[in-house]
Amino acid sequence: MPAMRDVSARMGWLLIFKIGCPTAWSSIHGLRIDGTFSKYVNPTKVSFADYVTPIPKEVDSAAAAPILCAGLTAYKSLKLSNAKFGQWIAVGGAGGGVGHLAIQYAKAMGLRVIAIDAGLEKRDLCLKLGAEKWVDFIVSTDLVKDVQIAADGLGPHVAVITAGHALPFNQALQYLRPTGTLVAAGMPGGEAMLNVPIGLLIAKAEVSLIYIHQETDKTWLKRWMP
Helix, strand or coil: CCHHHHHHHHHHHHHHHHHCCCHHHHCECCCCCCHHHHHHHCCCCCCCCHHHCCCCCCCCCHHHHHHHHHHHHHHHHHHHCCCCCEEEEEEEEECCCCHHHHHHHHHHCCCEEEECCCCHHHHHHHHCCCCCCCEEECCCCCCCHHHHHHCCCCCCCCEECCCCCHHHHHHHHCCCCCCCEECCCCCCCCCCCCCCHHHHHHHHEEEEEECCCCHHHHHHHHCCCC
């Protein structure tokens, strides 16, 4: 039985991400089953080599850790969006862990960022990191209109939503320009739903849900480390 669990631990992610196995989806550690893979860690084998990314000695582990999770989530969001150089991208939850990294990556990719969040502290952070425009969702009386105005009056080409609430997703579908792309980097809990007219959804947006697994993403990550 222990040997079978070892195989399950290793094969589970392969089945989930590369094959789309529904049985594997029902047994994700830490999501649908209590606990994580910590029980498989021992002094001689920390993890399977397939799932380990070396951290250069000159990079502080505390600084690298967020890049391995939030950083990959932010990067994959931008990658899936197919955003082109010079296009507008709105980042919902821009002052958060994933959002503030998305701003930096987007700027490095030549994208123009509209940061959406709340509070002066987050405003200053987002603008410092490279966002061109700022929309405070608490101060704004018409967020959809304000975001569209910020993006030349037409709305952004892409919206990356990192929040865990349904409202920002629904707003994004309204402020995106025609044929825009909504990338769901965050996942609202409970029975959150998209409450938008079907006609609007068909006419305006492509919706992408993301997860991080591809070896190409890990390879890209290494290029960003010193």
